[in-house]
Structures are given as structure tokens and as C-alpha cells.
Amino acid sequence: MTRRFEQKLGAVDIAALVRREISKGNLQLHDRLPPERVLADTYGAARGTIRKALTLLEEEGFVEIRPGSGTYVVHQPDEASVAPIDNATPLELMDARFALEPHICRLSVLHGRRTDFDRMESLCSRMEDCVNDPVGFSDADTDFHRALADSTRNGLLIWILDQIATVRSQDDWTRMRHLTLDARTISTYNAQHRQILNALRTREPERAANIMKEHLETARLSLTRASET
Amino acid sequence: MTRRFEQKLGAVDIAALVRREISKGNLQLHDRLPPERVLADTYGAARGTIRKALTLLEEEGFVEIRPGSGTYVVHQPDEASVAPIDNATPLELMDARFALEPHICRLSVLHGRRTDFDRMESLCSRMEDCVNDPVGFSDADTDFHRALADSTRNGLLIWILDQIATVRSQDDWTRMRHLTLDARTISTYNAQHRQILNALRTREPERAANIMKEHLETARLSLTRASET
DNA sequence: CCATATTGGTACAATATTGGTTCTTACCTG
DNA sequence: CAGGTAAGAACCAATATTGTACCAATATGG
Numbered sequence: 001m002t003r004r005f006e007q008k009l010g011a012v013d014i015a016a017l018v019r020r021e022i023s024k025g026n027l028q029l030h031d032r033l034p035p036e037r038v039l040a041d042t043y044g045a046a047r048g049t050i051r052k053a054l055t056l057l058e059e060e061g062f063v064e065i066r067p068g069s070g071t072y073v074v075h076q077p078d079e080a081s082v083a084p085i086d087n088a089t090p091l092e093l094m095d096a097r098f099a100l101e102p103h104i105c106r107l108s109v110l111h112g113r114r115t116d117f118d119r120m121e122s123l124c125s126r127m128e129d130c131v132n133d134p135v136g137f138s139d140a141d142t143d144f145h146r147a148l149a150d151s152t153r154n155g156l157l158i159w160i161l162d163q164i165a166t167v168r169s170q171d172d173w174t175r176m177r178h179l180t181l182d183a184r185t186i187s188t189y190n191a192q193h194r195q196i197l198n199a200l201r202t203r204e205p206e207r208a209a210n211i212m213k214e215h216l217e218t219a220r221l222s223l224t225r226a227s228e229t
Numbered sequence: 230m231t232r233r234f235e236q237k238l239g240a241v242d243i244a245a246l247v248r249r250e251i252s253k254g255n256l257q258l259h260d261r262l263p264p265e266r267v268l269a270d271t272y273g274a275a276r277g278t279i280r281k282a283l284t285l286l287e288e289e290g291f292v293e294i295r296p297g298s299g300t301y302v303v304h305q306p307d308e309a310s311v312a313p314i315d316n317a318t319p320l321e322l323m324d325a326r327f328a329l330e331p332h333i334c335r336l337s338v339l340h341g342r343r344t345d346f347d348r349m350e351s352l353c354s355r356m357e358d359c360v361n362d363p364v365g366f367s368d369a370d371t372d373f374h375r376a377l378a379d380s381t382r383n384g385l386l387i388w389i390l391d392q393i394a395t396v397r398s399q400d401d402w403t404r405m406r407h408l409t410l411d412a413r414t415i416s417t418y419n420a421q422h423r424q425i426l427n428a429l430r431t432r433e434p435e436r437a438a439n440i441m442k443e444h445l446e447t448a449r450l451s452l453t454r455a456s457e458t
Numbered sequence: 459c460c461a462t463a464t465t466g467g468t469a470c471a472a473t474a475t476t477g478g479t480t481c482t483t484a485c486c487t488g
Numbered sequence: 489c490a491g492g493t494a495a496g497a498a499c500c501a502a503t504a505t506t507g508t509a510c511c512a513a514t515a516t517g518g
Contacts, residue, residue, distance in 0.1 A: 010493080025395050030248070032241050035476060046495040051477085067477045068503030070239070088385040095336055096385050103328035156317040156325050160389055167385070237475085239504070264465060275506045280466085296466045297514030 011052035014043050018053065022062055022075055033063070033071040088167050094220050096164055100157065101145065101216060105208035107152040108200050116151035120144060120197050128190050134181035137189075144193060151200075185222055192218065240281035243272050247282065251291055251304055262292070262300040323449045325393055329386065330374065330445060334437035336381040337429050345380035349373060349426050357419050363410035366418075373422060380429075414451055421447065 009017075021027045033039065036054065040047040054071055057063040064074045088096075108116070123144040130137035142165055149161040192215040199208035238246075250256045262268065265283065269276040283300055286292040293303045317325075337345070352373040359366035371394055378390040421444040428437035 028245075028249075030241070030245050032239065032245070037476085040495095048496085049494060052494095054477095065477070066503085068475080068501075070241070070476065070504095072241070092383045092385040095332075095381070095383050096389065099329045099332035099336075099386065103324075107324055107328075152324070154321045154324050156321040156393075157328065160325065160392075163389075164385075237505090239475090266465085277507085278505060281504085283466095294466070295514080296512070297464080299465065299514095 009043055009045055009049075011049050011056065014039075014045060014050060014053040015056040017043070018057060019060070019062055022073055027073050029073055029075065031073045033073070035070065090223055093164065093167060094216065094223065098213070098216050100161065100164075101148070102209035102212045104149055104152055104157060104161075105196065105200065105212045106205040107154060107157070108148055109203050109205040109208060111153045112151035112200055116147065117197060117201055120147045120151070120193075120200075123147060124190065124193050124197060127186075127193065131183045131186050131190075134186070137181065137186050141189065148196075181222075185218075188218060189215070238272055238274055238278075240274075240278045240285065243268075243274060243279060243282040244285040246272075247286060248289070248291055251302055256302050258302055258304065260302045262302070264299065319452055322393060323445065323452065327442070327445050329390065329393075330377070331438035331441045333378055333381055333386060333390075334425065334429065334441045335434040336383060336386070337377055338432050338434040338437060340382045341380035341429055345376065346426060346430055349376045349380070349422075349429075352376060353419065353422050353426060356415075356422065360412045360415050360419075363415070366410065366415050370418065377425075410451075414447075417447060418444070 018027070018033070027033070033054075034042070036047050036050045039045075039050045043050065054063060054065060058065050058071075062073070062075045064072045066072065123140055126140040127137055127144065130140060146158075146161065146165065149158045152158070192211060195211045196208055196215065199211060247256070247262070256262070262283075263271070265276050265279045268274075268279045272279065283292060283294060287294050291302070291304045292300055294300045352369055356366055356369040356373065359369060375387075375390065375394065378387045381387070421440060424440045425437055425444065428440060
């Protein structure tokens with residue numbers, strides 16, 4: 001945007017601004033930047049300065065300069081922005097779930113339909129058949145939480161949860177936890193799932209959210225316990 | 230931002246515009262584009278330029294040119310790249326923020342540092358200077374919520390919020406809201422931001438979370454109000 | 459089926475735009 | 489002062505755009 005500061009902008013500053021526009025999405029792949037002379041005017045800098053900034057960005061691989069034609073964006077910001085999600089720690093992951101899932105329960109009460117709850121019901125049964133099958137339980141558990149998200153009818157939230165689930169499946173700690181899931185823990189989870197489902201069916205948003213918090217707290221405990229061994 | 234229309238459009242620019250129309254869904258599969266001569270008129274370019282743009286799009290597989298007949302859209306917008314996230318409605322977006330941001334406040338109380346809060350403080354000041362500058366306010370507001378997320382030190386949550394912010398910036402309703410932001414609404418927001426910051430500084434997680442909920446409720450109201458006009 | 463309108467395909471020369479380069483002047487910092 | 493950086497201007501070379509005219513393929517309507 002137009003910085004109203006009368007401060008003099010150097011080549012690196014301008015490079016940073018343009019770089020940010022690209023990462024931010026205001027300038028997308030294949031977009032052509034304004035001509036150097038126009039940029040010079042809008043940023044209040046000399047053409048040489050703009051030129052230096054653009055050269056920097058070209059060396060960084062953000063941009064391609066084609067003589068006689070223009071300067072073009074050559075950067076899929078996805079790579080950079082998808083990266084952090086792969087490095088998420090299990091604790092970060094738990095915090096994210098703590099943020100999302102209780103509220104998802106509330107939304108599920110608002111938007112959920114009978115068929116959603118029936119599906120979750122059948123998943124509960126499946127999980128209850130897996131008291132001695134940690135892997136099978138984990139799969140059903142993932143499906144349960146996914147079904148819960150689905151019942152909100154909120155595509156954005158579903159997408160976010162899916163992203164998280166992806167991380168979760170690639171996560172070593174969590175994988176380790178699967179092995180440490182004993183019958184007693186699984187039973188606890190199952191009871192909590194049932195309670196959540198009941199609260200959804202009776203349309204009690206806060207109760208559902210609270211049980212979900214408990215549920216996540218239990219999960220967090222078993223996570224930290226597993227990481228200590 | 231606004232200068233896109235004042236600038237003369239080249240073939241690549243037009244290609245980018247049409248490509249975006251297709252990805253966005255405004256132009257759907259098998260739709261026929263207007264004749265080149267009409268496009269030339271609407272985009273204010275010569276026919277040769279339009280022609281070059283369409284040829285580019287044909288090479289990319291977005292479009293098929295049939296001599297004597299017309300130019301047709303041939304593109305199933307990639308499920309992967311378009312993602313549900315681009316089609317998120319403002320209401321879905323608000324629900325996602327309702328889920329995330331109050332809990333982010335709690336985490337900020339846990340992990341936030343002095344410098345984080347100082348940064349948010351300066352952003353508050355910046356916003357307070359923008360009572361009559363909706364666009365400037367919106368920028369600062371985005372930065373504030375980003376800074377809040379940063380203070381949790383949770384890369385995953387920060388990433389999620391960034392994704393949401395990206396959607397938000399490309400969202401027409403929200404853009405419209407910028408225009409309807411009056412001085413009074415901005416003042417309300419400013420007061421709420423200050424309150425949140427204070428609660429963070431005094432390490433009161435629940436109070437911060439609750440004010441954030443209020444804040445989002447206010448935002449949701451002004452959103453629905455704007456959409457009714 | 460044919461006449462006509464519409465649409466894309468092509469060619470070419472004049473003009474405009476854009477990045478590439480160089481030079482001079484001015485300013486600031488160590 | 490010396491050295492680096494930026495402003496500003498002038499000019500060059502590469503590329504793009506324009507405007508026009510005419511051709512070929514397809515669609516439309518009697």
C-alpha cells in the first residue's frame with residue numbers, strides 16, 4: 001500500500017515491499033508488475049532504485065525480468081506457506097485442535113442434521129469394536145472428528161481440519177501414541193465420544209464443547225505421557 | 230491496488246484477468262467467451278492483443294479456440310489448487326475466526342512476550358489514527374490480528390490465520406465492508422482492541438477471550454448489516 | 459440448399475512501451 | 489575527504505501494440 005511516511009525508501013525496502021505483495025497474494029503468478037517508470041513514481045524512488053530492487057527479486061527467484069516486455073511474477077507462495085505446517089509440533093497441533101474443535105461442536109449443534117449424527121453414531125460403534133485394535137481405533141477416531149467437522153457445513157473449517165489431520169497422520173509422536181493406546185484409554189475416549197454425540201443430539205452447544213475440551217485434555221495427557229517414556 | 234484499471238492492459242495482463250475469471254468460476258466449463266472484437270472493445274485493447282492473450286490461455290489449456298465459432302472454456306478448476314478455501318463465504322470465515330481467535334487470546338496470555346504486546350500496542354495507535362481512513366484501518370487491523378497470532382508462538386495457528394487472512398483480503402464482501410466502515414464502528418473496534426491488549430498484559434486469558442468474542446460479534450453484525458444494503 | 463452474417467486466422471508496417479545502459483549531479487556517512 | 493547510494497535525464501534495443509485489410513471456417517435464417 002501507499003506508505004504515507006515521507007521516509008526515503010531504499011532498494012532493499014522496495015524489494016521487501018514487492019516481495020510482501022507477492023507472498024500476500026496481491027500479486028499472483030503470471031501477473032505483470034507495473035513498468036519500472038511507474039513503480040518509480042508510485043514508490044517515490046528513482047528508476048535506478050526500482051531497477052536494483054527488481055534485480056534483487058529476480059535473483060531471489062520471485063520475479064522474471066523480460067527486456068522490452070515487462071517484469072513478471074514467478075512464484076508459487078504455496079511452497080513457503082505450506083512449509084510451516086509440516087514442521088508443526090504435536091503440541092502446536094493440540095493447541096490448534098483446542099481452538100477449533102470445541103467451537104466446531106457448537107456449530108455442529110447449530111447446523112448438524114440427523115444423518116450427520118447417525119454417521120457419527122456408527123463411527124462410535126466402530127470405535128467400540130476396536131478396544132484392542134489401536135490402529136483401527138485411530139482410523140475411526142479420525143473419521144469421527146472429520147464427520148463432526150462435516151456436520152458444521154462450513155467448508156473452510158472442514159478444510160482446516162483436513163490440513164491438520166494430514167499433519168497428524170505424518171506426525172511421529174502421534175504415530176508412537178497409537179502404539180501406546182491401551183484398552184483403558186480407548187474406553188475413555190469412547191465414552192467421551194458418546195457423551196459429545198449425546199450433547200449434540202440434545203442440542204446443548206456448551207456441554208458438547210466442554211466435553212470436547214475434556215476429551216482433548218485427555219488426549220494431551222496421553223500425548224505428554226507417551227513423549228516422556 | 231486501484232491502479233490496475235488506470236494502467237494500459239497488455240496481452241499477458243488480459244490473459245491473467247481471464248484466467249482468474251475462469252478459476253473463480255465466473256466463466257465455467259463450455260462457456261463461450263465473447264468474440265475477440267468485443268473483448269478488444271471491453272478491455273480497451275486491439276484485437277491482436279486479445280488474440281495473443283487467448284492464444285496464451287489456449288496453450289495453458291484453459292481455453293479452446295474454434296475458428297469461425299468462438300473461444301470456449303475448457304478447464305475443470307483444479308480441486309486441489311482452488312481448494313474449498315477460495316470459495317469460503319464471509320459467514321464461514323467468521324465462524325472460523327470465532328473458533329480460533331478467542332483461543333488464540335488464551336494462548337497469547339500463556340506464551341506472549343512484552344515485545345509482542347508492545348508491537349500490538351503500536352498497531353493500536355496506528356488504528357486510532359485511522360478513524361477516518363477505513364482502508365488504512367483495515368490494513369492495521371489485519372496486522373494486529375496477525376501480531377496476536379504471532380504472540381502464541383504456534384506456527385500452525387499462525388499459518389491457519391494467514392490462510393484465512395488471504396481469503397479475507399480477496400473477499401468481495403469484506404472489501405465492501407471497508408467502504409461501510411464509519412468512524413463510529415472504527416472507534417468501537419479500537420476500544421475492543423485496547424481491552425483485549427490490556428487483558429493480555431494483565432494475563433487474564435478468559436477475559437481476553439471473551440472480549441475477542443464480543444469483538445468478533447461486533448464484526449459479524451457489521452458484516453450482516455453491510456450485506457443487507 | 460444457399461446467401462449472409464459472424465467468428466476466428468493472417469499479414470504488415472507504423473508506433474508505443476519496456477527494460478538496458480550510461481552519465482552527471484547531489485546527498486549522506488564514516 | 490572518499491565511497492557509496494540515489495535522483496534524474498538521455499538514449500538504445502528488444503518487444504508489444506495498434507490499425508487495417510482481407511481470408512477462411514462456421515453458424516444462422518430463409
